[in-house]
Amino acid sequence: MAIEQVDDEPESAAKTIPHWYSADNDDVPTLVDGDGVEVFDADGRAYLDFQSQLYCVNAGHSNQRIIDAIADQLARIPYVSSGKHNDTRNELVTRLLEVAPESMSQTLFSISGSEANEAAVMLAREYADAPKVLTRWRSYHGATYGTASLTGDTDTSSYIQSHAAMTGNAKFLPPIPAAFDAESPDELAEQAANHLEFVIRNEGPDSIAAILTEIVAGSSGGFTAPPGYFERVRELCDEYDILLIADEVITGFGRTGEWFGAQSEGVQPDLMTFAKGVTSSYVPLAGVMMNAAIADYVAEEGFDIGQTFAGHPVGCAAGLAAMDVYEDELLENARSVAPHLESRLTALEERFDVVSSVHGRGLLWGVEFTDPETGEPFVDPRVSDADNPVKSVLSAAGENGAIFGMGRPGIQLLVSPPLCVTETEIDEAVDILENAIETAF
Ligand code: PMP
Numbered sequence: 001m002a003i004e005q006v007d008d009e010p011e012s013a014a015k016t017i018p019h020w021y022s023a024d025n026d027d028v029p030t031l032v033d034g035d036g037v038e039v040f041d042a043d044g045r046a047y048l049d050f051q052s053q054l055y056c057v058n059a060g061h062s063n064q065r066i067i068d069a070i071a072d073q074l075a076r077i078p079y080v081s082s083g084k085h086n087d088t089r090n091e092l093v094t095r096l097l098e099v100a101p102e103s104m105s106q107t108l109f110s111i112s113g114s115e116a117n118e119a120a121v122m123l124a125r126e127y128a129d130a131p132k133v134l135t136r137w138r139s140y141h142g143a144t145y146g147t148a149s150l151t152g153d154t155d156t157s158s159y160i161q162s163h164a165a166m167t168g169n170a171k172f173l174p175p176i177p178a179a180f181d182a183e184s185p186d187e188l189a190e191q192a193a194n195h196l197e198f199v200i201r202n203e204g205p206d207s208i209a210a211i212l213t214e215i216v217a218g219s220s221g222g223f224t225a226p227p228g229y230f231e232r233v234r235e236l237c238d239e240y241d242i243l244l245i246a247d248e249v250i251t252g253f254g255r256t257g258e259w260f261g262a263q264s265e266g267v268q269p270d271l272m273t274f275a276k277g278v279t280s281s282y283v284p285l286a287g288v289m290m291n292a293a294i295a296d297y298v299a300e301e302g303f304d305i306g307q308t309f310a311g312h313p314v315g316c317a318a319g320l321a322a323m324d325v326y327e328d329e330l331l332e333n334a335r336s337v338a339p340h341l342e343s344r345l346t347a348l349e350e351r352f353d354v355v356s357s358v359h360g361r362g363l364l365w366g367v368e369f370t371d372p373e374t375g376e377p378f379v380d381p382r383v384s385d386a387d388n389p390v391k392s393v394l395s396a397a398g399e400n401g402a403i404f405g406m407g408r409p410g411i412q413l414l415v416s417p418p419l420c421v422t423e424t425e426i427d428e429a430v431d432i433l434e435n436a437i438e439t440a441f
Helices: 062-077 087-099 113-128 145-149 186-201 227-239 262-266 292-301 313-351 389-399 423-439
Strands: 032-037 036-043 046-049 104-110 132-136 169-174 208-215 243-247 273-274 286-291 356-362 365-371 412-415
Touching: 046 423, 062 313, 087 286, 087 313, 104 113, 104 292, 113 132, 113 145, 113 208, 113 243, 113 273, 113 286, 113 292, 132 186, 132 423, 169 186, 186 208, 186 227, 208 227, 227 243, 227 262, 243 423, 286 292, 313 356, 313 365, 313 423, 365 389, 389 412
Parallel strands: 132 169, 132 208, 208 243, 243 273
Antiparallel strands: 032 036, 036 046, 104 286, 273 286, 356 365, 365 412
């Protein structure tokens, strides 16, 4: 639902139209144009889009190959219902399976990341004949009734969570690393996996359909799990007969340097959801990939939630073209520039005592701010964003021509440029960020 901001003074409260998309930054400009990593406002000012809008314009703005594929599909046949066959859609299924983790054997399309997660959870609960889903505090899985219930992002999504529908069957795991006190990554992996096993045993393995997890926690901070954690998760899922659902809505399509985040961890999920980057977000498309056993189940029992726009041919055409662009140029570029982004960002920790940690993978990073005097965040993200210094950093950076994302309000900002970013653009954007931190603190 895109709602334009009104310029004139509203006559009554009823006519006040919220500008939803400025929720994390009131100073965002009205964007009218884009090219690669850059976006342009109505006055012709250029900004380096180091948020890829919502961690989703992976191929960069206005990529001609994707635009042409969309136009061709529209000219040929714009829409074929989700219950019928379409050549573009069929081709995309094949293409996705070529690059997905080996465990994946079939794809069902959807429209948004939320709806893909919703479908994955419905399918998992039906297939496993069990009601509960394990998820994590400080995760984001969507804004529908079901996925809101499975979203553990209490700071940024408290409104969404107030609508959560299936809370009784959503069981939250503690965030990694925040909830643990480990002295090494190995110890952290062990503690977190032991805790997971404790939850499984106490909830009752037979009552749990799946664990739903981001591979790198996206909008809640760019956190990676310690090495070995996902291996243990996979073992526990096998041991207790629980499905592993990887939410790849942000981590898919090159964001971590691999096609999917699961590949960056060497883990084979049972179900995997994707959205955003599949079309570089030029048009909406999402989906659920599944392993052979679940695919057989679907073939026998059916799983038809019949959404009109699921697997829209225009989205599938955009997806095929975006995948070509990733394969031909951008995956390699993402891999080659990621170490430079990492080293520029980790240097912030050395330089600024307010930057308490920098974490992430590939082209998805979180920069965390803590008051060095108290060792606590500068603001409680649940109370108010009145004197939010991270917001001041974002504003100062925006004024100087670089857009970053807000993670937990007042605590983190997120860095996530399109995969076509160059080292020069990384230097420009991180220089702007450094100046913004100096201005804000
Ligand atoms: N999962 C993750 C990890 C996400 O980051 C998001 C959106 N930011 C979603 C699911 C929901 O996707 P959508 O906004 O397309 O519904």
